[in-house]
Amino acid sequence: MSLHFSLGLLTLFLLAAIGTPIGYGIITAAVVYLAVGGLDIGLAGEQLLYGLYDSFVLLAVPLFITAANIMNAGTISDRLLQFCVVVVGRFRGGLGHVNVVASLIFSGMSGSAVADAAGIGKLITEMMTRENHYSRGYAAAITAASATIGPIIPPSIPMVLYALVSNASIGYLFLGGILPGLVMGVVLMAMNAYLAGRRGFVLEQPVPLKALPRHTARAFPALLMPAILLYGIYGGVTTPTEAAAVAAAYALLLAGLFYRSLSLAGLYRILVDSARASAAVGLVIGGALILNYMVVAENIPNRLAEAMVGVEVSPLVFLLGGNVLLLLLGCVLDATTIILVIIPLFLPTCRELGIDLVHFGVVAVVNCMIGLITPPYGILLFVINAVTGTPLAEMIREIWAFLGVLLVALLVMILWPDLVLFLPRLLGYRG
């Protein structure tokens, strides 16, 4: 490693550690790298600008963010919840199941765990605690845990980011997430059922099945969304990026015209908030592109790969070790930072060891989403704390059981790649 590269990295770590925004930290590090190395400092801006301008897939990011905000603003989440209450609300621990099933459906519409927690998560937490049937800690914990499914079942913003750094196909990544997402839902419901039985949660007044058609009709247009998205992408109608636009358009149509729950002023706020969130992420993406330039200029991937040849590491050991490392990082870092900045360092070794990049990508994204609920730093815990007022300590006390089953699900995905790769292969993936 050259001196200027080491100084650049040192700058990045120091600045990031003291709370400098990651994007600006990387730009500053790049300036240090270029200046000390006697290179043209204009390269930082060049890499940033061309990187953003060249990546068509990135356009999915602002569009999926907008779609998620539209769905949260309208009554779409509300209708979905009512539908889920009728279907699974009658069992012991019913609202816990509703929570997970609603997240499963919502995850087929939105690509963001935070959107899930802030929208549907807020409503269901209120529902669960309304009559003191569930403690607020339990309600908030299962909400946070089920929100992690959001970006696993397509669409998924983190998978778009992973596709950017790995060049893996977004279409196959999305497909690869479907079964793992369902498995996560199943293990969470199993844990909920177990805890509900052990703690003797009261049964809710069941909604008569007679009401099912009415609630289904109310929610039906929203339920169609995942089907439209999947058909769009895999029916060969739209690219995954265009599907993001279709999702936003459909959400807008539903919320604005069909359900009439969105005003023009509301739409304006959504656009401003979405632009703000997209710009903040865009800066980190741009930073990752600069960092990628530095890493490639220093020939780091090849050296890492060479170093790996001497060491006898089996792919499985590497996957397990890498995942433990990612989990530890997930305790303190944002998923966006991990995917864009840390994961690229793993990829050359993955290629060298013959690990499938779609399998690795799905596992890594699941891992990062679990990182969103691992204390002390878990953005989902903070978001639910912010929207429901549930104290972090109460939430964290209840999160461990759900965290545990999600880790088991992750381990299964690591040990059994077919779980991830079955659907992509079914649709023509050769890997």
Added chain:
Amino acid sequence: MAVLSRWLRHGAEAVAALLLAALFVTFVLQVFSRYVLVNPIGWTVELCLTLWVWIVFWGNAFIVREKDHVTFDMLYLAAGDRLRRVLALISALAIIIALAVSLLPTWDYIDFLRIKRSPTLGIPMRDVFSIYMLFLVAVMVAYAYRVYRVIRYGAPADRHHLNGMDE
């Protein structure tokens, strides 16, 4: 002064909302032209990419607040008032210096691009990327103002990136 800054903020937000709305409409137009009219419009992709670059840099220049950024804030938030103030000042000064150093070399590069035009619309790339210069200057000014605020009122202890829908 307060009125002026509020108007500026509203104006900046309106521009960002407009850029995003334009991106969205252009995209829908693209899907529509390709699959419904079966006659794809060539310029939509390029316009979308230009709008995306503008959303990122216009946004970060004028509407993204310090607390909206993706940040590792655990140590920063755990620090006491006095230390947090020092950390915030180091961050801000490092950013200001780095951006200032990059200002001229970056302009050299972007200005050079006046000879290069975008493939379908034929806009000089200098104009497409000029937003980056505005971004550099605006961020430097914003962090200079932050230095003043931190010295005068202390460093805020908000948690970062709670409204990010990216994960």
